[in-house]
Amino acid sequence: MIKLVNVNKSFGSLHVLKDVNLEVAEGEKLVIIGPSGSGKSTTVRCMNFLEEPTSGEVYIDGVKLTHKNKTEVVRNSTAMVFQQFNLYPHMTVLENLTLAPIKLQKVPKHEAEELAFKYLDIVGLREKASVYPSTLSGGQQQRVAIARALCSRAKIILFDEPTSALDPETVQEVLDVMIKLSQENITMVVVTHEMGFARQVADRVIFMDDGRILEEGSPEHFFENPTEERTKAFLSKILK
């Protein structure tokens, strides 16, 4: 479903990703963990070309992403949930959800709204359809953002630290939605520090450090007997 081949990314003289090779199967739930600055966000942002790799290749559903085709491939195959939610503040919740289906997928308005309400039900926010995002709490905004991602009916949803900007008491409501989502046949790539979530949902966990994939394996492997010293040190700090 997603394939990264020898992906390198540099920002100026800063070499952020170093020969990252990674494959994600259809329907797989992949969790990427690692210390800040390890390149995990950049990795997931390369998957929809928000960052274009300096070298290397990214394939989505067998199609090689290029600067030219990225808009079309991204439109048809991927959606993203951001740390800062990035809802459109000048639109109501319902308009946020229906904008892309109406303008990009050319879905008739009433159908798009039906779809939006279906996903608002899933995230438990049907009654907020007509309000503006700024009136919602962080957790509610992130649930709307997840509903927006679902409305695109993308096969791949990328989560870039979806709970890192939330108040501690609203983190769980977002995680609950993501856990619910993980039962669907959607390919999920999640960058997170929520180890409980990783343990519960992930098919596979990747640990990144200094722009490289240092270790990968099942959640059991990770949380019971990680092999790399660096992974152990990181996990012991974060699992305290």
Place this chain on the structure above:
Amino acid sequence: MIQQIMEPWRWQMLFAEWPKFLKAFGITLEISVLALALALVLGVIFGLMSTSHNPLLRIIARVYVEFFQNTPLAIQVFFVFYALPYASIVLSQVTIGILCVGIYTGAYMSEAVRAGIGSIPKGQFEAAASQGFTYIQTMMLIVLPQTIKIILPPMVNQMVNLIKNTSIVTMIAGGDLMYRANAYATNDVMSYGPSYLLCGALYFVLCFPLTTWARRYEARLKNRDVITNTKKDKVEEVAA
């Protein structure tokens, strides 16, 4: 002048000429409306160009803005009126007024648009890209609508300046309001007092509703979140 405006016969004479003033008012209105439409279109186009990733587009926008901001409108008008006929381009005074005032104000408007686009958080562009919107769609559907709240005050200043600046065509005998007032003021009885007073009042009639509307619209946009909040409170009250 004070003495003049106390003399009723001067006003009687002036209002006998009212149809001519009304016609001149119509010409000023025509130049204003069409120049405004032109300025808005140019402002958006060059504002978008100045924030584009293409350096050539940015340079073109820069040259346009610097050229028209840093030379007097009067010289631009004289150039078009006196020089272009040598290139067999002869335009009516009204057309010259529309083009010159529109292009001149467009330069200022594009600066306002540029500043507005610059104030929109990067996350908005990324959210749009992650949904597969093209650059133009991103600007038209997501970014520009959000800039309205920010650029409305400077834009309205420019609109009012535009209306007042249409009086420049007086210098090429454009038949506009200022020209009519001037002509009447220097007639055989030299009634400049009433003439200029009426003229000023008519410009005021054009500009004042615009600034009033803008102030109200701005307040409404700023209150929008608050309004949905109170709506929400009402719903909750009913529910309780």
